Amino acid sequence: MPHRIGRYTLCLDSAPAILSYASAVGKKEGEGPLRHDFDKIYDDTSAGETSWEKAESLMLKDALSRAIEKSGYSPSSINYVFAGDLLNQGIASAYGLRDIGIPFFGLYGACSNMSLSLSLASVYIEANAAHLAACATSSHFCSAERQFRFPLEYGGQRAPTAQWTVTGAGAVILAQDGPGPFITKLTGGKIIDMGVRDMANMGAAMAPAAADTMKNFFDDTRAAPADYDMILTGDLGLVGSRLLIELLKKENLDISGQHEDCGVLMFDCENQGVNSGGSGCGCSASVLCSNILNRFRDGKLSKILFCATGALMSPTSSQQGESIPGIAHLVELCRERS
């Protein structure tokens, strides 16, 4: 049974296991520093489909199908899939998973989807409400760019603070037992809005949410950043990462020695033209479900915090002059069940 500590944190005493995982990414991601870690690299952005939205659905389904295959179970053994994406009405997930025959819980946490889905699914496993549960999420540079910003053909200039939406997907199968790592603690994020209005600076909009969730986690658990091998954010990028470290320093928390960001890990930011780094819920999903979980498997990581961050605005809310609310959900991953 889980038990709550402090105001925001949930301890999962039976520590649900990551049984298997997989990732599928686009060409640019496959040319980056993590290229040897992905299960599948698609050579073209349309992945042979007639639209970018369909390509994104295909990658999501591909990542999930590979994760299921590696689990050794059939799709019909999976009790639920917790999935979402950035597209309006979550169509990458809905169309990608409509033929898979698994009960579907649709989520929307913007780029925080991977830690949101891991949070909910691990509670289901912990509670014995599911024997096997899947988490999956995706994003696609082209489908996101035209939905949130400009038509690609417009060729708009990108601000130095802007990030590059990752084309990719990641999926995890959770079970009561498995090789791990194991999900041991969860801290759910509140919506935090510090008034940032710049759609080309999502890192700044999301960093305060990450800082809030992390402060709550450290307050609740009385752990210290040095207790972890890595404190991994989703897609704050170079700008948002600096802000997060500064915000936490004001709270007497120094994470500078442990902090990494999936958006920075994904690309060679200086040479791949991605400005502040990668973004999109496929960013943290595909980095977690490749390089990070591989490092656990290879014994190079033993305890990390994974805190994917999301910006909850829409083009409509921004056009109406609204600021950008952020959110961040935190998941503690351990190689050993303590």
Next chain:
Amino acid sequence: MPHRIGRYTLCLDSAPAILSYASAVGKKEGEGPLRHDFDKIYDDTSAGETSWEKAESLMLKDALSRAIEKSGYSPSSINYVFAGDLLNQGIASAYGLRDIGIPFFGLYGACSNMSLSLSLASVYIEANAAHLAACATSSHFCSAERQFRFPLEYGGQRAPTAQWTVTGAGAVILAQDGPGPFITKLTGGKIIDMGVRDMANMGAAMAPAAADTMKNFFDDTRAAPADYDMILTGDLGLVGSRLLIELLKKENLDISGQHEDCGVLMFDCENQGVNSGGSGCGCSASVLCSNILNRFRDGKLSKILFCATGALMSPTSSQQGESIPGIAHLVELCRERS
């Protein structure tokens, strides 16, 4: 602890309680047959805000705030809010709840949001992962119409099969104990796509999903429709309701004596110009959180199935020629813990 029966159904042995609930609706809804049941009726569609999206956020926040107030707890006692809506990137929920200070799990199940949120939140309560959890969802005729269909100023003709998106919101507070009714069983829905492409006939797109989930529930539990006072769907409307009854008759399940639909209950369909009935996630939410739960309170209902249905398409997927996938999540509500 919960336990699974059959392939799709989860029994909640400790039966989480509905502690309190509230609804807030627009003027047209307040002129319908359920007008005496709502907590708040807004006289104008903008509710004093500068946009319909902001009005929807306000109604969502209003319903949730009223439900929290009736619970007797402060917002800071609520461990999580599970919320979502129909707008792109879920902005009605994100902006409506950004100041409330409760950890937020964003959902997207289209019009199935109310049973989706009840499903997830009740597992959290059952598992002791939360002491108090909130569920909230909303829709708004004007924000939905311009997002999914046409500018209101266009004055488009509506097909006879079309439904009228309800302006309204509903919210529930779940707890381990309370006056009830109690949530005793859950059946998660799969995505079902029978190839319906008509954006003006959502009832037809969603009815097969409701039929699939109900068949799974009755197969798993070996219950019969006659065991229930009411089998309540979300917003199939007149057309979708007839289809659901037909589809289930082919499976030797006759629900015609028990079936009601929130979209039909909400309006006087013949005289209020809503064609096939109400729709939108605010429809099932505000009908459940007013008339239906009041009838439980007054001893007029003792056991029902609540099965909200959603259509998972977007304008983009429809423009790309895609059919409309449906989904339906089922919740069993009982006045007494057995």
